[in-house]
Amino acid sequence: MSKKDIKTRIDDFIEEKIVTEKLEDIVGDRFGRYSKYIIQDRALPDARDGLKPVQRRILYAMYKMGMGSDKPYKKSARIAGEVMGKYHPHGDSSIYEAMVRMSQYFKMGVTLVDMHGNNGSIDGDSAAAMRYTEARLSKEAEALLADIEKRTVPFIPNFDDEELEPTVLPAKFPNLLVNGAAGISSGYATKIPPHNLKEVIKATIEKIDKPNVSIDKILQIVTGPDFPTGAIVQGKEGIRQALETGAGKVIVRSKTVYEQMAKDQVRIVVEEIPYEVNKAELVRSIDLLRVDKKLEDILEVRDESDREGLRISIELKKGANADMVLNYLFKNTDLQVNYNYNMVAISHQRPVQMGIMEILDSYINHQKEVITNRSNFDLDRAEKRLHIVSGLIKMVDIVEEVIKTIRGSKNKSNSKDNLIKQFGFTDLQAEAIVTLQLYRLSSTDIDQLIKESNELDERILWLKDVLSDEQKLLSVIKKELREVSNKLGTDRKTLIEDEIEAIKIEKADLIADEQVRVGITKDGYIKRANLRSYTASKQPGLKENDGMLFNQEVSTKDTLLMFTTKGNYIFMPVYELEESKWKDLGAYINNIISIEKDEYIIKVFSISDFETNQYFLLTTEHGLIKQVLLKDFLVTRYSKTIRAMKVASSDELTSVELGPKSSVIVFTKRAQVLRFPSAEVPIYGTQSGGIKSLKIAANDKVVKAIYAATSDDFLVLTHLGNIRRERVVNMPLNKRLRTPITLFSERKKNPHFIRDVARLTTQQDKEDSMILVSCKKGSLEFPISELKPSVAEYGRAYVNEEEFGKALFINVDAPIENVEEQDILDAGELIQEVRAKKETKRKEPIDHASVEAPKDELVEDKKIHIKKLSLFDEDDWKE
Structure with a gap:
């Protein structure tokens, strides 16, 4: 053979055997066929009987094997083999798993398979192997299969054309709603919850009686899903939407x-x-x-x-x-989950999302076909039987001749022919006569034949009425549904609640109330340690030249408020801080909440209750001052810094003080001091700026403003590390913007400047609270009892500048006690001062240190206007 002939034959073969098509056409066609198969014949249930093909095949195979609810159990392996060999050409594991699910009380609304042995558990345990378990049909499954032998449903050949299998079961109750379904196929998925059998049947009967019944009426009957595990379903609106449209969402709660x-x-x-x-x-x-x-x-x-x-x-x-x-x-x-309805089922060979109305309509139409087919079957049999009975009754009247004819015949066939020829019997009647047993010729059996004939006449008439009158047909459906409901129905397990309960959880509520130690350094390092770690190493871990700005024992349910030079504050619940060892460095503030490069923390407070009668006093370097209610600083979102006071770019927040309202004392860097009633400082919100507090020299600035009651002391810290303790009553009470007094003189060589001031209450003094001094290169801590008395103008030196550097802050480790507003003391004190002026006829200056307010003359400042009191002159106030 030449090369040319070989090439020609190859070309002919290719042209004959190989098809040239686009890949997308081939894939589209093949996948389309595959999708159609898995949608119709695998994953989605039929709207009529609520079963997937594998479930239907299992039940039918068990029915054919005679495995009724009153029959002995058979091995599951035998059932799976029967199903696989005759109806379902897939793996035995898929068949057995489907059979196990139909037997699990915690998965099915009503179980369709009665299984002996380990069939799995609610803990997720798998069932025992099929060789160990046994099964039979349940009563509910028998209701689905009832009358299937009466040609009520269509049958088709199985996969090898050797057997017939039903395309749908007769289904004496709406199984799709009762047992629900779950599955996923190509492009479609279904998720239908189980419902109560009694409610579903009652709704079906209502739909039969009133085809145009409203969804509201149906919802009064089918109140919602009825899960086999019970629980609580919340969301009546979600149930309504789901049953109306086929899609909706409810909450299922334990x-x-x-x-x-x-x-x-x-x-x-x-x-x-x-x-x-x-x-x-x-x-x-x-x-x-x-x-x-x-x-x-x-x-x-x-x-x-x-x-x-x-x-x-x-x-x-x-x-x-x-x-x-x-x-x-x-x-x-x-313990609580969302359940999303997606009620998709096969209706007329197509996947359709259906509401309860469409499902009930589909089921009712199916039952009409089933009852019609059954009635035709029963009518045909009844008419045949009546024909036979009529022949037998006729035969009784001529029994002697009939017997004689039969005896004279050669065989059965000849007997039938002779009877038909001589007496006019039909072939069917002749067959019944020749096969009749002689004892049936007794008078009793003749009476029974007459009775049976009458009954058959009535039944035939009734069946014809059913077939010709739809109302009678529907009445049959309703009667049988009621029988199933009475026989198989159970009480509702799931409780339905109308509204979905919103769950609001404050994270603070989950935190145990525990005392911890919190440290914050001037460079912005924050740490939280348990008390055991703090006791084991009281010296905190610090960077070089860093020092403690805040060091207190607080509760995990407290909140830290950290104020910065830019007029912002950081809201930080203590429980949000990660726990670390006290000797560790801690977390840098920018890793928690971002702040600007030139922004620094100047004051930290630990707040237990934001509803107390306390105020923040905020002051800037330029002397702007305002008061803010403590509760105004409570926020729910705190992922970034929050404004506490509006501060100009050329100014800085320098002082933040918390306490009950008392008189206000303002200190400047160059030791200028002014004390005035807090009533003269307006109460603003966190977003506003302040008003001017006092007149400041060009080369001076405000370093601190504190609340101070008459009974308090205050500690003045100079930048060289000296601390001076002074009584508040030694500071004369004046008006805002008046000329301040000089606390100490400014010497030319190595002068002292005020760096910080701390209020010292009688309670703190009594408890011997700790004083914390933060410096450039570290910090030192000592109790109040170590504050030795000093008459020196600049106080006593406590900070070694070579070791610690310049002093920066002073803090007393104890919260200010929550007392009532104390402006009333200042008003009373002012009254006494004016009285003293009158007594001395304005010849001598008032000694503020020696004047105390009498308790019986204390009046709330918000109800008093001092300049209008008759006990001193208007001119005295103006001075």
């Missing part, structure tokens, strides 16, 4: 109770959990919250489920807020 363990200790007991939630995984996730210390109020979690029912015990610590813990568990575990 059913829980509280049990008292001790006087101040309870346990949460979970009695029912949401549908399809794995109980073992749920218990593990709850316990993990305890282990990870995300929910520290949980003492122990135990699964106490037994044959009596499900029970999960969550024991709480003493004093724990059970409602808060439960809400947290609802929000963060599967």
